Amino acid sequence: MELTKTSWQERYRATQIFTIRCKINDNPSTLAAITQAISKTGAHVHATTAVGIEDADIIHDIRIFCTSKAVCDEAVAAVKAAVKNAQILSVLDEVLEIHRRGTIEMKSRAPIRSLTDLRMIYTPGVADACKAIERDPAVAWDMTGICDRVAIVTNGTAVLGLGDIGILASLPVMEGKAAIFAEFTGISAVPVLVESKDVDTVVNTVLRTAASYGAIQLEDIAAPECFEIEEKLRDRLNIPVFHDDQHGTATVVLAAMINALKKVGKRIEDCSAIMIGAGAAGYAITMALLKFGIKDVTVYDSFGPIYRGRTNKMNKYKEHLAKMTNKNNEQGSLQDGFKGKDIFIGVARPKMVSKEMIAAMNKNSIVLPLSNPIGEIDVADALAAGAAIAADGRTINNALAYPALFRGALDVKAEDITFEMQLACAKTLASLAADGDLLPDVLDRNVHKEAAVAVAAAWKKS
Amino acid sequence: MELTKTSWQERYRATQIFTIRCKINDNPSTLAAITQAISKTGAHVHATTAVGIEDADIIHDIRIFCTSKAVCDEAVAAVKAAVKNAQILSVLDEVLEIHRRGTIEMKSRAPIRSLTDLRMIYTPGVADACKAIERDPAVAWDMTGICDRVAIVTNGTAVLGLGDIGILASLPVMEGKAAIFAEFTGISAVPVLVESKDVDTVVNTVLRTAASYGAIQLEDIAAPECFEIEEKLRDRLNIPVFHDDQHGTATVVLAAMINALKKVGKRIEDCSAIMIGAGAAGYAITMALLKFGIKDVTVYDSFGPIYRGRTNKMNKYKEHLAKMTNKNNEQGSLQDGFKGKDIFIGVARPKMVSKEMIAAMNKNSIVLPLSNPIGEIDVADALAAGAAIAADGRTINNALAYPALFRGALDVKAEDITFEMQLACAKTLASLAADGDLLPDVLDRNVHKEAAVAVAAAWKKS
Numbered sequence: 025m026e027l028t029k030t031s032w033q034e035r036y037r038a039t040q041i042f043t044i045r046c047k048i049n050d051n052p053s054t055l056a057a058i059t060q061a062i063s064k065t066g067a068h069v070h071a072t073t074a075v076g077i078e079d080a081d082i083i084h085d086i087r088i089f090c091t092s093k094a095v096c097d098e099a100v101a102a103v104k105a106a107v108k109n110a111q112i113l114s115v116l117d118e119v120l121e122i123h124r125r126g127t128i129e130m131k132s133r134a135p136i137r138s139l140t141d142l143r144m145i146y147t148p149g150v151a152d153a154c155k156a157i158e159r160d161p162a163v164a165w166d167m168t169g170i171c172d173r174v175a176i177v178t179n180g181t182a183v184l185g186l187g188d189i190g191i192l193a194s195l196p197v198m199e200g201k202a203a204i205f206a207e208f209t210g211i212s213a214v215p216v217l218v219e220s221k222d223v224d225t226v227v228n229t230v231l232r233t234a235a236s237y238g239a240i241q242l243e244d245i246a247a248p249e250c251f252e253i254e255e256k257l258r259d260r261l262n263i264p265v266f267h268d269d270q271h272g273t274a275t276v277v278l279a280a281m282i283n284a285l286k287k288v289g290k291r292i293e294d295c296s297a298i299m300i301g302a303g304a305a306g307y308a309i310t311m312a313l314l315k316f317g318i319k320d321v322t323v324y325d326s327f328g329p330i331y332r333g334r335t336n337k338m339n340k341y342k343e344h345l346a347k348m349t350n351k352n353n354e355q356g357s358l359q360d361g362f363k364g365k366d367i368f369i370g371v372a373r374p375k376m377v378s379k380e381m382i383a384a385m386n387k388n389s390i391v392l393p394l395s396n397p398i399g400e401i402d403v404a405d406a407l408a409a410g411a412a413i414a415a416d417g418r419t420i421n422n423a424l425a426y427p428a429l430f431r432g433a434l435d436v437k438a439e440d441i442t443f444e445m446q447l448a449c450a451k452t453l454a455s456l457a458a459d460g461d462l463l464p465d466v467l468d469r470n471v472h473k474e475a476a477v478a479v480a481a482a483w484k485k486s
Numbered sequence: 487m488e489l490t491k492t493s494w495q496e497r498y499r500a501t502q503i504f505t506i507r508c509k510i511n512d513n514p515s516t517l518a519a520i521t522q523a524i525s526k527t528g529a530h531v532h533a534t535t536a537v538g539i540e541d542a543d544i545i546h547d548i549r550i551f552c553t554s555k556a557v558c559d560e561a562v563a564a565v566k567a568a569v570k571n572a573q574i575l576s577v578l579d580e581v582l583e584i585h586r587r588g589t590i591e592m593k594s595r596a597p598i599r600s601l602t603d604l605r606m607i608y609t610p611g612v613a614d615a616c617k618a619i620e621r622d623p624a625v626a627w628d629m630t631g632i633c634d635r636v637a638i639v640t641n642g643t644a645v646l647g648l649g650d651i652g653i654l655a656s657l658p659v660m661e662g663k664a665a666i667f668a669e670f671t672g673i674s675a676v677p678v679l680v681e682s683k684d685v686d687t688v689v690n691t692v693l694r695t696a697a698s699y700g701a702i703q704l705e706d707i708a709a710p711e712c713f714e715i716e717e718k719l720r721d722r723l724n725i726p727v728f729h730d731d732q733h734g735t736a737t738v739v740l741a742a743m744i745n746a747l748k749k750v751g752k753r754i755e756d757c758s759a760i761m762i763g764a765g766a767a768g769y770a771i772t773m774a775l776l777k778f779g780i781k782d783v784t785v786y787d788s789f790g791p792i793y794r795g796r797t798n799k800m801n802k803y804k805e806h807l808a809k810m811t812n813k814n815n816e817q818g819s820l821q822d823g824f825k826g827k828d829i830f831i832g833v834a835r836p837k838m839v840s841k842e843m844i845a846a847m848n849k850n851s852i853v854l855p856l857s858n859p860i861g862e863i864d865v866a867d868a869l870a871a872g873a874a875i876a877a878d879g880r881t882i883n884n885a886l887a888y889p890a891l892f893r894g895a896l897d898v899k900a901e902d903i904t905f906e907m908q909l910a911c912a913k914t915l916a917s918l919a920a921d922g923d924l925l926p927d928v929l930d931r932n933v934h935k936e937a938a939v940a941v942a943a944a945w946k947k948s
Contacts, residue, residue: 039610041602070602122596122606123615126631130674131593132665134584140503140532142928144584146662146885148501148859151646153585153658158651168657169588184613189620191697195630196615198698200608203594212592214676217697225694232691235653235679236660397610423608466604 039397041070041118042096043087046103047111050082054107061106062088067099083113093117123196127203128213165437168236174213174430175237176201179226181246182269182304185374185396191217194244201243201268204423208472209431213241223249227256234261238434239441241426242267247303248339264433264441270308271446272422275429277309277369277392278316278450280420280462284413288388290366296320296386298361300400301371302330307341309369314348315443322350322361326372331355359384366390370400377401382409389413394420415462424463425449428472432479441479448482449475501859503532503580504558505549508565509573512544516569523568524550529561545575555579585658589665590675627899630698636675636892637699638663641688643708644731644766647836647858653679656706663705663730666885670934671893675703685711689718696723700896701903703888704729709765710801726895726903732770733908734884737891739771739831739854740778740912742882742924746875750850752828758782758848760823762862763833764792769803771831776810777905784812784823788834793817821846828852832862839863844871851875856882877924886925887911890934894941903941910944911937 048054059069067088076083086103090096096115103110136142143149157164165171176198180191198215205211214237218229226249230240240263242254250267257265266272285292295318299310302325310323323330323345327337331353332346354361362368362381370377370393377400382391391411393399399416406414429449433441452475456464464471510516521531529550538545548565552558558577565572598604605611619626627633638660642653660677667673676699680691688711692702702725704716712729719727728734747754757780761772764787772785785792785807789799793815794808816823824830824843832839832855839862844853853873855861861878868876890911895903914937918926926933 039605040614041606041611117614119606119611119614120618120629122603123612123629125595125628125633126635126674127595127607128592128631128674129595129634129672130590130664130668130676132668133587133589133591134665136666136669137929139929141584142666142885143501144503144581145589145665146659147646147879149503149581150585150658150662151648151859152502152579152581154645154648154651154655156582157658158648158655161654164654164657166587167582167585168661169590170657171587172591173588183616184609186613186616186620189616192623192626193616193620195626195632195698196612196619197608199631200612202592203596203607204598204604206592206594207598210591212588212590214592215698216695219694219697229691229694232681232687233678233695235681236657236677397613417609423604467599467601 040090040092040096041087042090042099043085043116043118044096044100044103045075045083045085045113045116047078047081047083047113048107049109050077050080055084057106058084058086058103058110061102062086062099065098065102066091066095087118123199127196127199128206165238169212170236170238171434171437172210172212173237174205174211174239174241174434175216175230175234176213176241176243177216177218177226177230178243179218179220179245181221181244181249183244188246191219197244201241201426205427205430208423208427208469209476211427211430211434221249223252223256226253227260230257231260234263237263238437239264239266239430241430244269245304247307248341250304251307251341258440262439264430264438266426266429266441267304267308268422268426269304271312271441272426272429273305273371273394273420274308274312275425275446275450276420276422276453276463277394278312278447279424279453280392280415281313281316281367281390282450282454283457283462284390288390288412290388292317293319295366296364297322297367297369298365299323299369299371300358300376301325301395302342302345303371305371305394307345309371310345310349312443312446316447320351322354324358324361324372328358329354329356329361368392370395372400374398375400375402379405379409382406382411385410387412392416392420413462419462421463421466424453424466424471425475428475429479431472431476433483435476436480436483438480438483442483442486444486445479445482448478452478502552502554502558503549504552504555504561505547505578505580506558506562506565507537507545507547507575507578509540509543509545509575510569511571512539512542517546519568520546520548520565520572523564524548524561527560527564528553528557549580585661589658589661590668627700631674632698632700633896633899634672634674635699636667636673636701636703636896637678637692637696638675638703638705639678639680639688639692640705641680641682641707643683643706643711645706650708653681659706663703663888667889667892670885670889670931671938673889673892673896683711685714685718688715689722692719693722696725699725700899701726701728701892703892704731706731707766709769710803712766713769713803720902724901726892726900728888728891728903729766729770730884730888731766733774733903734888734891735767735833735856735882736770736774737887737908737912738882738884738915738925739856740774740909741886741915742854742877743775743778743829743852744912744916745919745924746852750852750874752850754779755781757828758826759784759829759831760827761785761831761833762820762838763787763857764804764807765833767833767856769807771833772807772811774905774908778909782813784816786820786823786834790820791816791818791823830854832857834862836860836862837864841867841871844868844873847872849874854878854882875924881924883925883928886915886928886933887937890937891941893934893938895945897938898942898945900942900945904945904948906948907941907944910940914940
């Protein structure tokens with residue numbers, strides 16, 4: 025029982041997209057020959073477009089999905105072999121092309137077409153807006169973009185599954201998150217790269233530049249520094265501070281869990297869980313599951329289970345986990361850890377979980393191997409090994425949660441994004457999933473809107 | 487000889503714009519009665535639009551220019567008195583309305599309509615862009631928005647003519663500048679509010695967050711801290727750092743000066759000048775005039791002329807001015823300072839210069855009273871007192887310079903904005919002015935484009 029969407033793209037799982045621009049004879053059968061040739065390689069044709077005509081030739085853009093650059097090279101060779109005189113004009117890496125010059129841009133909300141426009145937006149008119157704020161600082165919320173503006177703050181120490189690649193290499197992720205904010209909820213997000221691994225330096229830099237934002241999203245900051253940075257900023261700012269790798273992920277996991285439990289007919293109170301990963305996501309998901317009502321969860325990090333009395337590679341957050349989880353104080357192997365569990369959640373490393381481990385779980389098990397871009401176990405393998413439900417990071421996507429959480433918080437000028445707001449978001453997401461799906465369509469703008477309304481209502485209620 | 491554009495708006499000089507929404511009888515003569523009534527007050531009708539119909543009534547938006555809110559109240563009363571049963575539904579302050587929720591917004595450069603879009607902009611595709619930058623950090627210039635992104639940094643200590651109103655109240659100005667950047671040159675500018683008056687704190691905060699920007703614009707930072715902050719940042723960053731209040735203003739003044747000198751048939755080398763104001767703009771304009779070739783300029787601050795040997799209220803920048811200017815070491819009154827001068831430039835306080843002072847200048851004098859929003863002397867008064875050319879801040883607008891300076895610098899990945907680039911910008915602006923005008927139309931996108939090309943060429947030449 026595969027609950028993930030089986031769109032062709034997810035089926036093929038291709039992560040690379042190339043466009044082959046080729047000049048061929050303007051003969052209707054030539055394009056057929058090209059697509060035929062490509063179909064015999066590992067590449068899949070996504071789209072073809074005639075982009076130009078030159079005398080007897082026609083220029084086609086053939087967009088293909090590939091699992092690697094090598095597959096694209098294969099496709100190019102196949103086109104050359106199949107079509108006489110085909111000229112390959114260029115091969116573009118579309119992923120890099122979409123990131124060229126960045127995926128976001130700042131725009132003026134009003135056109136500046138007349139001197140009147142200019143004099144209202146800029147001097148001398150703007151002085152009226154300044155003076156209104158000087159008289160009453162609370163006016164700034166309405167009289168500037170603060171009400172829609174979020175800082176996406178990173179120090180580049182835990183970027184995607186790539187690790188500590190530095191702030192510069194992390195920027196495409198921050199821009200991508202900002203593009204999603206803009207498209208899904210109209211939030212204006214600004215990447216803020218802070219060049220420091222020191223907790224207090226990051227905190228102080230954010231504090232000193234926080235005035236123009238209505239909320240702060242922390243992103244891709246390594247544990248355990250991320251916990252301290254978030255704690256200190258939350259203490260000292262009266263706007264929401266939210267580490268997405270923690271709470272965004274936890275919110276989407278909760279949403280999926282609500283539907284998964286319904287599907288398998290279990291109650292969270294009765295479930296036992298094994299969690300692999302005690303970093304930002306693992307810690308936050310565990311805390312969220314506990315608040316959601318789970319009684320029995322054991323967390324593994326790369327050194328084994330976290331238990332009371334463990335002394336190796338602990339920190340104050342793992343001590344807290346040891347206190348709150350692992351009710352039987354299990355100290356066995358990872359293989360042992362799966363035995364008799366109802367739920368597995370992985371936020372650790374690709375392909376580290378075996379079919380045997382899944383097979384050792386209880387009947388009707390829920391398996392969420394979320395490491396990115398490749399899960400701890402293949403979804404199909406998990407299902408084959410007996411999981412009732414399996415879904416990975418392609419389904420459990422935090423782009424479903426963070427836009428609505430921030431939109432909802434900003435809409436009611438919330439000073440925090442609380443667990444209650446996350447739970448309201450998760451419940452709304454769960455309720456909007458199509459029959460048989462764990463989660464709704466991330467592209468459906470109405471999903472984000474409804475979730476944001478629920479988040480805002482949860483703040484007002486508290 | 488008034489060289490400024492005589493658009494009705496500049497003639498009326500109204501700085502406030504209101505929209506009166508009123509419901510009136512749907513009788514063609516009623517609108518005529520309303521505009522007639524308003525015309526007898528101090529308000530000027532800018533536009534009327536029928537925005538709704540209700541049974542026998544029609545709802546009109548009457549947009550008026552006023553010199554104050556009191557004039558608007560007058561107009562509202564006049565409408566009520568002139569039209570029986572006229573219902574005033576609302577009176578909107580349009581300047582505040584245009585700043586409501588801010589004048590800028592971050593947008594996605596590509597639509598996110600399919601899972602493929604999402605997977606290219608965000609995970610897993612984005613990892614390719616990250617890895618490309620990790621391998622070669624220089625790639626970040628092309629593979630992110632850095633090439634188009636400028637930080638507009640302020641600490642709110644010298645905002646417009648309003649002074650030290652703080653970072654929050656300064657935000658509408660920073661947003662307005664960003665809106666102009668976006669509209670005129672496609673630059674993505676981000677307001678960065680730094681909560682500190684300490685030079686090193688501001689410098690360190692900017693240094694730690696500079697990685698995602700292609701250039702830094704400093705804005706509305708008080709002298710003399712602005713000089714130190716700029717110097718330190720220029721020393722430590724390999725991207726342009728440019729204090730607009732200094733160099734943007736100086737660039738536009740140079741452009742106007744080129745045309746003004748041509749008009750009066752004088753050479754800069756032969757001119758003597760009096761400058762009032764030794765803050766950011768005054769200092770930078772003086773330095774620019776010296777580089778441009780002037781031999782005789784005396785600078786006044788609020789304590790009198792700056793001269794060699796003065797001990798009161800000096801700092802190292804004023805010491806430098808004392809060394810470089812005031813060749814006769816004049817120590818007299820402001821009135822004395824105007825005698826026999828060819829050029830007056832004011833960047834100080836409204837209405838501090840008298841007709842008598844202007845009358846004491848040489849024949850064919852050039853008078854630029856630039857204090858904002860009201861000049862040191864009224865342009866009409868200056869002309870009446872004998873100035874050959876007079877123009878104030880409405881004409882000498884730095885929105886003509888900074889967009890092109892940054893666009894040109896970013897286009898060639900310049901590491902600095904040099905005086906040569908400013909001069910190239912000024913010369914191009916001067917060359918594009920219509921006959922009789924000092925400067926070209928700030929709304930003409932082609933002006934910004936051509937100036938940016940000249941700026942880029944000047945960097946490449948150096």
